[in-house]
Amino acid sequence: MHIQEELSQRHVLSLTVSNEAGILARIAGLFTARGYNIDSLTVADITQDHGVSRITIVTNGPPKVIDQIMAQLDRLVPVHKVTDLTESGPFVERELALVKVAGVGEDRIEALRLADVFRAKVVDTTIESFIFEITGTTDKVDNFVGLMRQIGLVEVGRTGVVGLIRGKEAI
Amino acid sequence: MAEKSGADILVECLLDLGVEVVFGYPGGAVLPIYDALFNHPTIKHVLVRHEQGATHMAEGYARSTGKPGVVLVTSGPGATNAVTGITDALMDSIPMVVITGQVPTQLIGTDAFQEADTVGITRHCTKHNYLVKDPAKLAGVIHEAFHIATTGRPGPVVIDIPKNVQIATAPYKRPEPVAHASYHPQTKADAAGIDAAVEMLAAAERPVFYTGGGVINSGPEASTLLRELAAMTGAPVTSTLMGLGAYPATGPQWLGMLGMHGTYEANFAMNKADLIICVGARFDDRVTGRLDAFAPNSRKVHIDIDRSSINKIVDVDVAIVADVGSALSDMVALWKARGHEAADLSAWWAQIDGWRAKKSLDYAENATEIMPQRAIADLYKACTATGKDIIITTEVGQHQMWAAQHFGFDAPNKWLTSGGLGTMGYGFPAAIGAQMGNPDSLVICVAGDASIQMNIQEMGTASQYRLPVKIFILNNEYMGMVRQWQELTYQSRYSNSYSDSLPDFVKLAEAYGWTGIRIDGPDDLESGIRAMIDTPGPVIVDCRVAKLSNCFPMIPSGAAHTEMLLDPSQVKGSMTDEAKALV
Numbered sequence: 001m002h003i004q005e006e007l008s009q010r011h012v013l014s015l016t017v018s019n020e021a022g023i024l025a026r027i028a029g030l031f032t033a034r035g036y037n038i039d040s041l042t043v044a045d046i047t048q049d050h051g052v053s054r055i056t057i058v059t060n061g062p063p064k065v066i067d068q069i070m071a072q073l074d075r076l077v078p079v080h081k082v083t084d085l086t087e088s089g090p091f092v093e094r095e096l097a098l099v100k101v102a103g104v105g106e107d108r109i110e111a112l113r114l115a116d117v118f119r120a121k122v123v124d125t126t127i128e129s130f131i132f133e134i135t136g137t138t139d140k141v142d143n144f145v146g147l148m149r150q151i152g153l154v155e156v157g158r159t160g161v162v163g164l165i166r167g168k169e170a171i
Numbered sequence: 172m173a174e175k176s177g178a179d180i181l182v183e184c185l186l187d188l189g190v191e192v193v194f195g196y197p198g199g200a201v202l203p204i205y206d207a208l209f210n211h212p213t214i215k216h217v218l219v220r221h222e223q224g225a226t227h228m229a230e231g232y233a234r235s236t237g238k239p240g241v242v243l244v245t246s247g248p249g250a251t252n253a254v255t256g257i258t259d260a261l262m263d264s265i266p267m268v269v270i271t272g273q274v275p276t277q278l279i280g281t282d283a284f285q286e287a288d289t290v291g292i293t294r295h296c297t298k299h300n301y302l303v304k305d306p307a308k309l310a311g312v313i314h315e316a317f318h319i320a321t322t323g324r325p326g327p328v329v330i331d332i333p334k335n336v337q338i339a340t341a342p343y344k345r346p347e348p349v350a351h352a353s354y355h356p357q358t359k360a361d362a363a364g365i366d367a368a369v370e371m372l373a374a375a376e377r378p379v380f381y382t383g384g385g386v387i388n389s390g391p392e393a394s395t396l397l398r399e400l401a402a403m404t405g406a407p408v409t410s411t412l413m414g415l416g417a418y419p420a421t422g423p424q425w426l427g428m429l430g431m432h433g434t435y436e437a438n439f440a441m442n443k444a445d446l447i448i449c450v451g452a453r454f455d456d457r458v459t460g461r462l463d464a465f466a467p468n469s470r471k472v473h474i475d476i477d478r479s480s481i482n483k484i485v486d487v488d489v490a491i492v493a494d495v496g497s498a499l500s501d502m503v504a505l506w507k508a509r510g511h512e513a514a515d516l517s518a519w520w521a522q523i524d525g526w527r528a529k530k531s532l533d534y535a536e537n538a539t540e541i542m543p544q545r546a547i548a549d550l551y552k553a554c555t556a557t558g559k560d561i562i563i564t565t566e567v568g569q570h571q572m573w574a575a576q577h578f579g580f581d582a583p584n585k586w587l588t589s590g591g592l593g594t595m596g597y598g599f600p601a602a603i604g605a606q607m608g609n610p611d612s613l614v615i616c617v618a619g620d621a622s623i624q625m626n627i628q629e630m631g632t633a634s635q636y637r638l639p640v641k642i643f644i645l646n647n648e649y650m651g652m653v654r655q656w657q658e659l660t661y662q663s664r665y666s667n668s669y670s671d672s673l674p675d676f677v678k679l680a681e682a683y684g685w686t687g688i689r690i691d692g693p694d695d696l697e698s699g700i701r702a703m704i705d706t707p708g709p710v711i712v713d714c715r716v717a718k719l720s721n722c723f724p725m726i727p728s729g730a731a732h733t734e735m736l737l738d739p740s741q742v743k744g745s746m747t748d749e750a751k752a753l754v
Contacts, residue, residue, distance in 0.1 A: 001748040018353055021302070026294060033295045051352075064482065071479035077299040077319060080353040 008060040010039070012085040012093055012163050013070065014171060015055040018078040019045045026076055027055060036061060036069050040095070040138075040160030052080065056162045058138070083171040085163045093163035097141045102129040103152035111151050118144045129154065174340035177306040177332065178207035181270065184313040185214055187345050190241050192217060192232060192607050194225040198245025199285060200272025203337035217607060217636060220628040222249050224600040226256020227626065230265045231601030234587045235562055236608035237390060239266040239321050246272045247285030250331075251292065255594060257327045258296040262591025263413060264388055266325035268316050269293075275335035276304050289331045298326030304333065306341035314346045323356025324477040325388055356476060360493035365501045367489045368448065368472045372502075373511045375446035377519045378406040381429065381458075384413030384590065385451015385475060385495045387583045393496035394583045397450065398422070400503050405513035407523060409437040411452050412575055413590040420579030426523070427532070430458040431726050432572040435531035436523050438724075438732035441466050443522065449473045451495040454484040455591070456754065464731030474498045531724045531737055532576050540717040541693050543570065543645045547577035547617065550643060553700045554578075560612040561585060562605045566598040566622030569651035572722045574617040596625030599642060603629055606638040613641070613704065620646040620670050630683040633709045641703050642711045644676060647718045655721045660746045676713035683709075690714040728753035 017023050024043055031038050039058040046054045059069060066084065073082045085091040099120070101111050104127075115122065115132050118140065124131035134144050138161060145156055165171050175183065181204055185193070194217045197205045208216055219225040222244045229240025240260075244253050250271040260267045274283040290302045299319050301312050309332070316328040372378055380401055386393045394417045401408050401424050408418040409426040418425055427434035429441055438460075441447065447469045452458065454473075459465040462484065471487040473480070474495055481490045491498050534544045547570075554561045563578055564587040565571040571588055580586045587605060589597035602616040616623075623644055633640050645651075653668040680687030686706045690699035690713070703710045721742070724735045729750035736742060 001752060022290060022294070025291070029294055064486075068479065068483055071481070071483075075477065075479050077351075077354045 006062040006065075008037070008062060009066070010058065010060045010086070011066050012091070012161060013057045013059060013073070014083045014085050014163055015057070015073060016046075016080040017053050017055055018080065019051055019053045020078055023053070023078050024055075026078070027057075027073065030072055030076065031059070034068075034072060036065065040158075042160040042162050054162070056160070058161050081171070083165075085165060088165055088171065090166040091163050092166060093137055093161050094135050095138055095141055095159050095161045096133065096135045097145065097156055097158040098123070099132045099134060099145060099148055099156050100129060100154040101132065101148045101152050102154050104128055107151050111148065114144070114147050114151075120144060172342040172344065175343045176203065176207070176338055176340050177309050178203040178337040180306060180309045180341065180343045181313060181332070181337070182207045182211050182214065183343055184310055185241065186211065188314065188317050191215060193241045193243050194219055194228040194232070194604065195243030196222050196225060196245065196249060198249050198272065200246035200274060200334050201243060201249075201337075203334065204243065204270070204272070204332075215607075216243075217603075217632065219600070220631050221626065222252035223255050223596065224603075224626050224629040224632065226253050226260065226267070226269065227594070227597050227600035228604030228607070229267050230256065230260050230263070230597070231564060231587050231604030232608045233265050233267060233604075234387075234601070235584050235605040237584065238608070239268055239317060240604065242267065242269040244269070244271055245285065246274055246289065247287045250287055250289040254292060254296060255592075257293055257329065259589055259592040259594045259597060260327040261296050261298065263589065264325050264384060265327065266321040267327040268320050269327060269329045271329060271331045272337070273302065273331045273333040276333045277335070279333065289329065293329045296327070297329050298324075300329040300331065302331045302333075303336055306336050306339045309336065309341070310343055311346050315351070318351070319354060323354075323358075357478070357492050358476065358494040358497055360474075360491045360498045360501055364489055364491040365498065365505055368491060369502055369505045369509065369511070371446055371470060371472060371489070372404055372406070372448065373506070373509070373514065375406070375514070376516070377444045378404065378446040378448065378516075379426075379440050379444040380406055380408040380418070380448050380450060381410075381441065381452055382408060382414045382417050382450045383411040383452025386414050386417035389451065389494055389496040391583055393417070393451075393499060396496060396499035396503055400499055400506070403503070403506055403511075403513060405516050406448075407440055407520075409433070409440065411455065411458055411590070412588060414452060415575060415586045416580035416583045419581040421581055428575055430455075431460070432576065432722055432724065434576075435529045435724055435735060435737065436526035438726065438735060439526045440523055442732040444469045447471045449475075449487070450499070451475060453480045456484075459484065460726045461729055461731045464733070466732075529737065531735070534720075534723070539692065541690065541696055541714065543573050543647065543716040543720050544577050545693075546645055546696060546714050546716055547573050549696055550615070550617070550700055551578045553697070553704055554613065554615070557613060557704060560609065562587065562602075562609060562612050562614045564588065564598040564601040564605060564614070564616045566616070566618045566625070567593045567595045568619045568622055569655060569720070569722045570617050570619045570645040572652075573645070578617075595622035599623060599640075600626050600629050602640045602642075603633050603638055606633075606640050607636070615641045615643055618642055618644045619651060620644055620648060620673055621650040627679075630679075630685065630709070634684050637708075639708050641709065643703065644711065644713050645716045646673070646676070646713050647716050647720065648673065649718060651720075652722070658721065659727060659742055659744065660751055662744050676711050680711040686710045688712045
């Protein structure tokens with residue numbers, strides 16, 4: 001007997017939640033308990049009184065599973081609203097990465113040239129290294145990191161995705 | 172304002188919330204609460220023998236009265252022992268509030284004596300849980316916990332209270348009801364869904380009502396409305412295990428239970444229906460059988476208060492997110508307003524009568540052994556003859572299915588069983604809880620010889636509180652359902668499913684000051700049941716039944732509704748790996 005899996009699609013979910021102890025564990029735990037995937041997860045409070053946080057989750061699964069994930073998240077008591085950005089129209093998504101690259105001579109110049117192409121900023125430097133700050137879609141960051149790997153990538157820190165729908169309305 | 176200790180605030184809240192009974196067990200981390208209870212004799216505390224017992228008692232109390240069950244246990248092992256019952260309540264949507272003691276806040280995370288991460292452990296087996304670190308927040312949390320446990324889809328809520336928070340003081344006044352920031356269960360259906368459902372029902376040629384525990388949870392009014400809607404439409408009604416009693420077993424449109432051990436007519440009606448109205452049920456795997464063959468030519472309407480139940484297993488045509496009672500009331504009103512008449516369903520009923528003629532619940536009898544089905548049928552007859560209010564609880568296994576098949580329930584809240592989690596050890600404590608809430612009812616736990624032993628220590632609890640519960644054991648000296656599956660799947664290799672070294676249940680009864688009755692053969696059955704019912708105090712009946720009986724009809728794992736096994740001759744004794752891998 002072999003175990004079969006269904007085709008997955010990537011979705012960016014945006015949640016507003018009460019900023020209370022254990023909320024992140026509740027959400028992360030829901031994903032593991034029900035066998036859903038998390039590609040990335042970001043969280044930070046977004047209101048003046050620090051009462052509400054936005055959590056952005058990149059997940060993947062067949063449409064039916066995504067629908068279940070939405071419903072299960074919505075069922076959690078501290079969750080205010082769940083939006084599937086991927087389904088709700090045009091939206092902007094960004095992540096930030098810090099990319100440390102080491103090298104000298106031509107490599108160093110090539111790294112700077114590529115950073116310029118990707119609009120990455122140098123936020124730290126030594127004679128033999130840079131740390132670049134890059135923001136963009138996951139694909140763009142992946143591409144930049146991939147190129148740097150050929151030059152002398154040391155390590156990477158990524159925030160995961162945050163996203164908002166386009167236009168003047170709130171989600 | 173005068174300040175009160177956290178423990179006193181808790182007890183004040185329980186009084187404000189109308190809590191009459193608490194099932195609990197003391198320990199170091201709840202001593203301040205027990206001391207506060209000492210001064211409040213109006214709250215009845217039932218001292219259990221094991222915390223799991225407390226949780227199932229609370230479930231039995233809740234399911235039979237419609238009020239939330241309340242549990243009080245200590246930290247560490249007290250809380251972990253309660254986890255099975257909490258999970259059971261989550262799976263079966265039982266309103267329950269569990270108060271757990273915790274080590275003082277400054278010791279949390281230090282591996283202190285009797286420390287366990289209770290909110291971590293119970294995060295996924297509760298509807299919601301709280302760790303309260305500030306006595307000033309305690310009252311708000313307790314009122315919110317009861318609100319969450321009892322509204323929307325009911326479920327268990329845990330409140331973990333560190334010992335120093337029980338002792339520290341804060342001002343207390345009864346909290347005003349406040350709108351919750353994020354918890355707003357939808358109880359009223361959208362009109363479009365009701366409209367579509369009513370029109371589909373009016374036009375259907377082969378409709379079936381597939382009802383579940385949600386009808387019971389919605390309150391007795393929902394059962395009344397279901398009966399009204401069923402009568403108006405003339406459609407047949409089947410139910411899950413959890414929904415038995417919502418539509419009366421003696422009602423003319425009753426098909427019997429559906430699913431794995433459901434009747435032939437119920438499962439065939441589901442398979443051939445052109446419209447299924449699912450009312451407060453959730454397309455559980457025990458009900459659907461093989462999914463790609465489930466009700467293949469039907470349109471489906473699903474009424475559920477939990478949005479996540481919709482399209483989880485089976486895709487439906489019309490989703491109605493609402494409280495069952497509210498949705499049924501809307502449907503009844505719209506049906507009347509539109510002037511719909513019951514359609515002519517005589518062809519459909521003729522087909523159903525053909526399936527009924529299979530008499531799928533029949534069983535072969537002999538002169539020497541009691542067939543377990545006969546024992547339940549006779550119990551039903553004797554109970555009905557008393558004219559009393561009867562509440563039946565069960566453990567989990569063959570006896571549970573036989574009770575569901577052969578005992579008829581005509582009213583909601585009279586049938587208490589562990590459906591979702593399938594917890595052996597549920598039934599007896601649930602009977603104690605039900606008896607606490609219904610002192611004048613005849614409460615009987617139908618048990619198996621194996622499962623009764625999983626919480627048998629609660630006999631002392633029943634004795635202590637003079638609760639006249641009856642335990643009716645169908646004793647076949649096997650874990651019967653395990654043995655049955657081994658017979659069906661593993662060529663009758665009975666690996667560890669034999670009940671060796673069983674206690675003498677009659678002597679055990681006597682040891683606890685109960686009455687013990689043994690029923691050895693068919694000649695003793697009627698008199699034994701009679702004696703059990705007539706005995707005023709608690710009774711164990713050790714009813715010796717045919718050892719190798721199997722529970723039929725049965726839809727084997729991975730089979731469709733139309734592939735039911737009706738009797739032992741159809742058993743092959745082995746299965747494919749795909750079927751073996753299913754639960």
